[in-house]
Amino acid sequence: VSRLFFAAAVALLASVSFRVDATSMAEVLAASKPSDWRPLDPQRTLYLELESGRVIIELAPQFAPNHVANIVALVREGYFDGLGFMRSQDNYVVQWGDADGKRAIRTAKRTLPAEFARSAQDLPFTPLPDPDSYAPQVGYSDGFAAARDSANGTAWLTHCYGTVGAGRDNDADSGGGTELYVVIGHSPRHLDRNVTLVGRVVQGMELLSVLRRGTGASGFYETAQERTPIRAIRVAADLPESELVPLEVLRTDTPEFAAVVEARRNRSEEWFKYKAGRVEVCNVPVAVRRHAN
């Protein structure tokens, strides 16, 4: 929007100063302690290899244990290797899977009972104070944007940019992880509780969001040649340690994260003339960075 503004923000990121009032997100992150971050668990981290580079996905077994276990099983079978992205719908999703419906499954399952929501009991949850257009309450759980409803005691992941979900047909239990999509546009929150969400992209979104849009209905490519091939998907834990990308995610149950939320509700940067005083759940980035070592 303004190059001057962003140049200033980048300068602040490198700054060691920390002001108690009117602190920017960059300043909060710069002042964070190592303990404010948690490393990605390699057992629930996927590396999706494209010709253009690597996309890293953090899975959320706390929300979809059966789907996540099944996706990990599919990955370990090599189910996705050599398949491709067959859909890119503008302001919506990119999607990959077995477009020709010919790939066999060995030990994993093709479909699973839906995991659209879970019990909110014993789930860590840092609520946002501001109203949400879709849910009674929204916030963050272990690094994921989420929502909950005290009326029925359930919680669920919310569709935000970069969220990964399991495509399904009309039957609620017709998904299972063989076909996965990533949100590349404005958050389609009407899909919440209609799809089993399984995680989010923590690196490489810029490789997925630029896939040429499909010209068929709903952004499906009209020819197989247009698909973006998937070289391989791997569980990080299955790779030699030397090949791991040491990412860590900002904890969302800390005072530092509360300061991030506040920095987004009231932007302190000089560029902002009007401070919203509010924030929407998909507009607080849960920061990801490379661990220093």
Next chain:
Amino acid sequence: VSRLFFAAAVALLASVSFRVDATSMAEVLAASKPSDWRPLDPQRTLYLELESGRVIIELAPQFAPNHVANIVALVREGYFDGLGFMRSQDNYVVQWGDADGKRAIRTAKRTLPAEFARSAQDLPFTPLPDPDSYAPQVGYSDGFAAARDSANGTAWLTHCYGTVGAGRDNDADSGGGTELYVVIGHSPRHLDRNVTLVGRVVQGMELLSVLRRGTGASGFYETAQERTPIRAIRVAADLPESELVPLEVLRTDTPEFAAVVEARRNRSEEWFKYKAGRVEVCNVPVAVRRHAN
């Protein structure tokens, strides 16, 4: 998310049936009358020509009269012709302008007083019934997503996917339309009332949203070679009538539009197992189509 679902939606679009209850958006649009649509005004329509195709922008003089007039003046000077997109920031904006700061302005102005908001008086406004994370009230005004505040009697355009704004530096009055951006990600609503919004893309978003992301700070390209050239921008009214694209926009002050909103609040398609019962302002598409003649 599901190919079955979307195939069904496309089939409905072609259907002539109209059910009073549980109607999908596709059904509402299929049953609309010609008078439910208004043609684009060529005097406030821009054609942005890229090598990859044409992007069409509808300007909003009712919200930013001075900026819109200045942008039209810049276009008629040929100011943008031969410039390029110098920024593509993932989940945020693409931006074009005079990256090298060397282009002269003949009759237009370089900067203008900000037009961040206007009086809500006498402004058509179709409010949404659902809560918004940022504004006291949101809705639609003459085809544009907008917000208003009865406490101070102001209204403003909201940042949604495809919204076009005038970049500025730190000073509120440092914009003017020489540098313009388009939202290509989740709606950055914290920018509302901080930028003069001037319109929205009504055709060709899929050409802008796939521009390779810049690797410099804030998505700026690091070299001039990476920029996407702009062949020309033209005011539609200045073209021969044979070259005009006869687009029309669904009116937002009609019962048909209210039915669209309701169809998005409660999705009738069989695929949906959970109906949100609510909708967010950037999630109701204001339909654009080619006029039959």
